Amino acid sequence: MFDQITVLGPGLLGASILKAAHKRGLAKRIVAWAHRKERVKQCEEQPWCSAAYASIQEALDGADMVILATPVDNIIDLLRSIGPHLKEGAIVTDAGSTKTLICNQGESSFPPSAHFVGSHPMAGSEKSGLENADETLFEGRTCLVTPIPQANDIATERVVRFWESLGMNVTCISPEAHDQAVANISHLPQILASSLCAYLGSTDSHWHRFSGGGLRDTSRIASSPPDLWKEIILQNRSFILRAIEGMERELHTVKSAILDNDASHLARVLAQGKAYRDKLEKFYQHKKEAQSNTEENP
C-alpha cells in the first residue's frame, strides 16, 4: 500500500486510475493535480479524491507513487519540472502511448533519490474526460512497462505490481521495442485510417451513401483527437516513418499487380493479408476466452 498516489492529469485515464486505486484500497491518500481550476474543483467533489490541487508542488507533497496521465508532450514538460518537488524514494510512472523520449527524459531530469519507470496501460474508451472515469477500465487489459537498462529494479517491480493490482496483464519490454511495436500495430493503422478519410474527404460528396461495414470499420479510429495524435506520431517518428515506408512498398506491390493485370500476384498479397488477419482473429478469440475464464475463476 502507498501512502499517497498522485495523478497529474485526471482525464478519462488518470481519473480511472485514481478511482480504481481508491476502490482497491491501494493508497491512504488519492490526490489529483489539474491545470484548470474548474477541473480541480470537479475532482474535489469526487468520493474517490482525498485532495486536488492546481499547484504541482502541493499535489506532489507526500506522494510516494506519481502517475503522469497527460498528453505525451505534457508528460515531457512535466518530467523536466517535477524533479525538485519529488519526495525521497518517490516512484514515478506515466500512461503515455510513446516511451523512448519519455523514458530518456525521466532518466535525465530526475534526482537520484526518485525513480522513473515508463508505462503504457493499453486501455481506453470512445469517451473522454473525468466524468466518464471507470474503475474497471484496466481489468484484463495489457500494460507495457518499459524500464531502461539502468532502472532501479525495486521501482520497476512496484510499478509492475501497481498495474497488476488494477487488474492488468503486465509485460516488460524496452522503450525502443515498445515504440517499434506500437508504430506498426497502433500508430500505422491510425495514420492509414486518417489518411484514407482525408483522401475521401477531398473527393467524395455523396459516395459515402453507398458505403457499408468495410469503410465503417476501416475508418473508425480516424475520429480520434488530432491534437493528441500529432504529438504521439511526432514522438515516435523514426519507427513510424519506417512503418509507413513498409506499407508504401506493400501498396506499391498491389498497384503493380493491378497495372500488370497479374491475378496470381494480386491473390498472393490478398492471401498473405488474410493469413495474418486470421491469425490475429484467433489471438483475439483466445484472449477473450482467457479473460472470461479469469472472470469466472478470479
Added chain:
Amino acid sequence: MFDQITVLGPGLLGASILKAAHKRGLAKRIVAWAHRKERVKQCEEQPWCSAAYASIQEALDGADMVILATPVDNIIDLLRSIGPHLKEGAIVTDAGSTKTLICNQGESSFPPSAHFVGSHPMAGSEKSGLENADETLFEGRTCLVTPIPQANDIATERVVRFWESLGMNVTCISPEAHDQAVANISHLPQILASSLCAYLGSTDSHWHRFSGGGLRDTSRIASSPPDLWKEIILQNRSFILRAIEGMERELHTVKSAILDNDASHLARVLAQGKAYRDKLEKFYQHKKEAQSNTEENP
C-alpha cells in the same frame, strides 16, 4: 409476380435472394442452377426451392427473371453463354460488386428479345454458403441498379421493383459512376486492410500481442476471400488505380509532415480525416434511426 425466378449461383447471396423471393411470394417457381451436383442436391432439399439443375439450359427454361449471383468473373462468362437459352422477354440482372464490364458484356451478348440491367445489392455477411441463407439479408440495405443509357425502361423498372420487394432501398446510377464510387469507398479500404496485414505479416512475430481495437477494426476485412476479391479488383482496375494513387499522395503528405516535424501540417491532415469520419458517423446514425423508424411503422 413472376412466373419463374432463376438464380445462377445459390451461395449465401443467391440462396438468400431465392429464400426471400419465396417468402414474399414473388414468383410461382423458384429455381436454382449450380455447377456442382452436391449443391444442386442441397438446393432440392430446401423448402423454398421448386427445382434445381446442373444444366443452365434447364434452369433458364421458363424463367422471366434471372439473377446471376456468382463471383464477378463467372458473371462475365455466364453473360457470354446464356443468351440463346433465355425466354422471350426475360429480364436478367446480377448481384456483382463491379458494374461497367458486366453491363457492357450483358449489352453485347444478349439477343434483342432479352434485357440485362445490372445490380449491386449491398448486403453481405461474415458467413458464406447456402446453409447460411437469410431471407432478411436485404431489408433496409442499399441496392444500386445500373442501367446503361440504351437500357429498356420497363426492364429497369422491374429490376428496381424486384429489389424493393426484398426490402432494399434502390438508387439508379450509371455503371461507371457505380464503379468509381465503390473503387473509393469499398475497394480501396479492402486493399488498405489487406496491404496493412500483408505488411505486418512480413514483420510482426509477436507485436500483435500488444494490439487493441484500432488494429482489430482497421484490419477486419482483410479476412475476406482473396479469390473473390482479386477478380473484383481487376474488373475495376482503372478506378481503383486512381483511388490508390490518391491515397498514396495523402500518405506521402503525412510522411513529409512527419519528416519535417511539421506539427501543424500533420494536425491538419488528421483533422481533415476526423471531419470526414465524423460526417460518416452522422450518416450511419441517421440511417440507423431511419431504419428503426421504418421497422416500427412498416
